[in-house]
Amino acid sequence: MQTTNEDFSARASKALGDASLQQSVSNLKRGFVAARARAVAALPEYEAMRDAGAAIKDHTLDNLDFYLERYEREVVRLGGHVHWAADADEACRIVREICARAGAKTIVKGKSMVSEEIALNEALEADGLEVVESDAGEYIVQLAKEAPSHIVMPTVHKTTEDIADLFHEHHRAYGFTDRVTDAAELIGQVRTILRDKYFAADVGITGANFLVAETGSNIIVTNEGNGDLTSTLARVHIVTAGIEKVVPTLNDAAVLLRLLARSALGMEITSYTTLSTGPRRSGDLDGPEEYHVVLVDNGRSKMLAGAFRPMLRCIRCGACMNHCPVYLSVGGHAYGWVYPGPMGAVLTPMIARHEKASELPHACTLNGRCQQVCPVKIPLPDLLRRLRHEQWEAGFIKSKVRWGVGLWAWFATHPAVYRTATRLAAAVLGRLGKSNGRMRRLPLAGGWTAGRDMPAPQGTTFHAAWAKRNQQR
Amino acid sequence: MNGTRRDDMLARIREALGDRQRTPEAVEELEQRLTRPPTGPRPRLDADRLGQFVAKAEANLIKVERIASLQMLVPAVRVLLPSTSDAPDISVAPELEHLGWPSTWHVNFGAGRKIEPLSVTMAVAGIVETGSIILRSSPASPTTLNFLPDVHVVVLRTSDIVDYPEDVWARARSESEDWPRTVNIISSPSRTADVGGIIVRPAHGPKSVHLMLCDG
Known part of the structure; x- marks a missing residue:
């Protein structure tokens, strides 16, 4: 997928004025945040699990070469194939070659963020193949020719009416001529259409939530059952997965699965957790005849080397974005690539290069909620701060911003001037916003106040308040 | 082709990890962890x-x-x-x-x-x-x-x-x-x-x- 995050600010401004988007993200805030909080509160062992989850990921990353080789050995022992892809192009080429050898025409896909990352659909469609997403949410954004706006809930930006229009336009071809607006009927159409596709598919492609070195299995979790029909009915099953998905054993996977469902959906477990290991065995009546895994690096080994290694612990639950005030204000599309929110603000510059995503690490208030809810304790604010620093050093920061920061630095290192200036500003702004404690408009900051109010200062500075407090003691 | 791709990728991963040699004891420890996997914290x-x-x-x-x-x-x-x-x-x-x-x-x-x-x-x-x-x-x-x-x-x-x-x-x-x-x-x-x-x-x-x- 093309990175379009050069102009994050422009898209963020547009999103702030989009009433329908604001409505959908506020639903997300209420639903997911509350559900996660309930699930966590119900589990006294939760904090211990987070520590264990982070430790498992760190141990695995520390020995990643060992576990990947062991994983490969087990897959091959049971008749599967493992392919190694250094970057997106190589990964797409490998999948295209497997499809070509299989004589494939129709491909059904389960949800896979790494396949979005490597722009697999576009590559396969360029070869003239029909590619159908089977997760209802991914299916909807595919029809709309959009990117997912959330890694767990791809359609969080779409209303039922949007989807009704979309299906009315596209499902005529399948005999559904009436426009329906009932969620169950809309999903019923997807079920009917996809049922035929599963049986027609030559190749089924899924992602992996975990790869297990001990057994050579890939694990996927879904609520719909789409991933299972995708991997079981096609003649060829291809798994696309980042190299960081491997865990040592099934016991380790169990720890991470407990964290994943709670963090993503506020549930103890999803409807389906499925372990797939190799192609069909002798005597089996179903299952794929070929089983392939494509292990994708695409910038991950670079992250492994340095300060960004903790980002590779990520299990793609989406809790960081559900709790991020910036994501909840601008939605996923403003981030311009497949990974939105705090995790995306780190991953996008690392995978899709700094120069293409220079604004993302700055779209953060450093409030730290993402780190507090991260099931594997990724220090997201620290990583974002470090990215800002690296961008500054590399000269990716716009001259206007550099000039502004330089000015602030001068003030901050000249306390007398700083105090006089802030005293003056606090007094003036305090008087301006006296009536209701907020300011709807601010000179020179019209863009900022268009989407939110500025809280008015109390009329005095922090320094003055602090000094007064100490005097009173 | 696949062989070199694989070896290059593993080499990059080892380089990222500091290219240290694992001692036989360290390998044995990893093997032990695979054959006798530890159990994490679980709900009562x-x-x-x-x-x-x-x-x-x-x-x-x-x-x-x-x-x-x-x-x-x-x-x-x-x-x-x-x-x-x-x-x-x-x-x-x-x-x-x-x-x-x-x-x-x-x-x-x-x-x-x-x-x-x-x-x-x-x-x-x-x-x-x-x-x-x-x-x-x-x-x-x-x-x-x-x-x-x-x-x-x-x-x-x-x-x-x-x-x-x-x-x-x-x-x-x-x-x-x-x-x-x-x-x-x-x-x-x-x-x-x-x-x-x-x-x-x-x-x-x-x-x-x-x-x-x-x-x-």
Whole structure:
């Protein structure tokens, strides 16, 4: 997928004025945040699990070469194939070659963020193949020719009416001529259409939530059952997965699965957790005849080397974005690539290069909620701060911003001037916003106040308040 | 071609990790961790394990029934059939073929079909922690029967109910060197919330799951 995050600010401004988007993200805030909080509160062992989850990921990353080789050995022992892809192009080429050898025409896909990352659909469609997403949410954004706006809930930006229009336009071809607006009927159409596709598919492609070195299995979790029909009915099953998905054993996977469902959906477990290991065995009546895994690096080994290694612990639950005030204000599309929110603000510059995503690490208030809810304790604010620093050093920061920061630095290192200036500003702004404690408009900051109010200062500075407090003691 | 790609990628990973040589002791430690995997922190369970299992399954909208023996399965399935004049057309996992299915029914003892009103399969375990059912693929237990039917009937012996998924892994490890092709942990009927955040059942899999708990 093309990175379009050069102009994050422009898209963020547009999103702030989009009433329908604001409505959908506020639903997300209420639903997911509350559900996660309930699930966590119900589990006294939760904090211990987070520590264990982070430790498992760190141990695995520390020995990643060992576990990947062991994983490969087990897959091959049971008749599967493992392919190694250094970057997106190589990964797409490998999948295209497997499809070509299989004589494939129709491909059904389960949800896979790494396949979005490597722009697999576009590559396969360029070869003239029909590619159908089977997760209802991914299916909807595919029809709309959009990117997912959330890694767990791809359609969080779409209303039922949007989807009704979309299906009315596209499902005529399948005999559904009436426009329906009932969620169950809309999903019923997807079920009917996809049922035929599963049986027609030559190749089924899924992602992996975990790869297990001990057994050579890939694990996927879904609520719909789409991933299972995708991997079981096609003649060829291809798994696309980042190299960081491997865990040592099934016991380790169990720890991470407990964290994943709670963090993503506020549930103890999803409807389906499925372990797939190799192609069909002798005597089996179903299952794929070929089983392939494509292990994708695409910038991950670079992250492994340095300060960004903790980002590779990520299990793609989406809790960081559900709790991020910036994501909840601008939605996923403003981030311009497949990974939105705090995790995306780190991953996008690392995978899709700094120069293409220079604004993302700055779209953060450093409030730290993402780190507090991260099931594997990724220090997201620290990583974002470090990215800002690296961008500054590399000269990716716009001259206007550099000039502004330089000015602030001068003030901050000249306390007398700083105090006089802030005293003056606090007094003036305090008087301006006296009536209701907020300011709807601010000179020179019209863009900022268009989407939110500025809280008015109390009329005095922090320094003055602090000094007064100490005097009173 | 694949060989060099693989070696290059592994070399890059080793370089990122500092290119240190693992001592034989370190390798032995990693091997030990694989063969005797540690267990992480787990939710505490109620003293009444069976009660907790049933409560969790029902909370996830699995319908739980008790049957005295496998011989009671056919009558229990009969109750679930739609009341049409046509002869029932269902699928049954080959491992349950011997249970005396009525000759007037059309019963497919094979893989799942595109239109599949009801299927009957046998679970290898139940998990108290989450009220989940575990199914394992084999020639006598096709995986598609777990996902294609509108109504999924699963049989589980109460003696196969264990505390945690880790207990299922331990049992499977001891039973065979080769891990099964497919292991399904099923915890509720199929659902989605991708249209307007409204929960709809089913999405692609079964609309309802009936668990027949069999004594023994």
